Amino acid sequence: MTEDERRAIEQDCLKLIATYAVAADHHDAEAFVGIFTEDGEWIRPKASLKGHAALRDFMVRRPRDVLSYHVSSNAVVTVTGPATARGISYATVYRHEGHAGGEAPLTGPEAIVEYHDDFVLTPAGWRIAARRSHSIFRRA
Template identity: 90%
Template sequence: MTEDERRAIEQDCLKLIAIYAMAADHHDAEAFVGIFTEDGEWIRPKASLKGHAALRDFMAKRPRDVLSRHIATNAVVTVTGPDAARGLSYATVYRHDGHAGGEAPLTGPESIVEYHDDFVRTAAGWRIAARRSHSIFRRA
């Protein structure tokens, strides 16, 4: 694998991390689901979601009056082969429930989350096969 190929893989996977944050924040179920493999899994501390149907259902049930922003940072992707990579990233999450439009009050972050990703190359391009997330800090 050339350095250019490695950098291209890293960039494709970093883009998935950014799309995850933006899709979650904008209630974009199709973009959210589309970054995962068909049998992709999102493993969270209290529940796991596996497959496009479960991920889509999660997004459909997310209250529309939740305003959030996931500020994704410190993302590092390690290419482990021509068709596999893993990633580690953080997100500072701001959230306001009951949002009715306009600016929301800024009360500081709700949490800082750490993500561990397994990326795979599919016929449709790079996707997340597994995303494990857990809060490092949570507002009391």
Template identity: 40%
Template sequence: MTSDERRAIEWDCTRLINHYAVLNDQARWEEVVALYTDDGLMTRPTAPDAPIIGREALLASFFSRPPRVSRHIVGNIVVTVEDAMSASAFSMILLFTGAIVEDGLPVAGAPLVGEYRDRFALTPEGWRFSERRGALSFRP
């Protein structure tokens, strides 16, 4: 693999992490779930021992959450290319959430600090999450 090929994979996976955060904050659940492989696995940072597996289960999980306003800040993304078809990554998140209000800005609770450990697979649709394992770094 050339350096350019490696950098292209790193960029594609980094973009996937950032795109996930944007879609998540916009509650575009079908598009979020489409970023996973068919059998993709996710654990939320607030529930690291409760894996959700498969696009159908992931979609149901997202739709079952109460509506909220959220903003994910993602940083310290480090992608490790394993080969032309697989990669992994580590990233940190800062999550602000608040209740939806009719008038004005929502009031955010205390932010959550966490991390994701991701695994990626190259599919016919492009790079997708095969695993997205979240964990909190500090107790709320």
């Protein structure tokens, strides 16, 4: 694998990490589902979601009056093969319930979350096969 090929894989995977945050924050179920493989899994501390149907259902059911913003940072992608990579990233999550539009009050971060991703190359491009998330800090 050339250095340019490795960098291209890293960039494609970094875009998936960013798309996750933007899609979640903008209630974009199709973009959210689209970053995962067909059988992709989001593994969270209290529940896991596996497959496009479960991921889409989660996004569609999210309350529209809950405003959230995932500020992603410190993303590192390691290419492990021509069709596999893994990543780690952090997100500072801001959240406001009862949002009716406009500017929301800023009360500080809700949580700092760490993500561990397994990426695979599919016929449609790079996708997340598994995403494990857990809070490092959570507002008391």
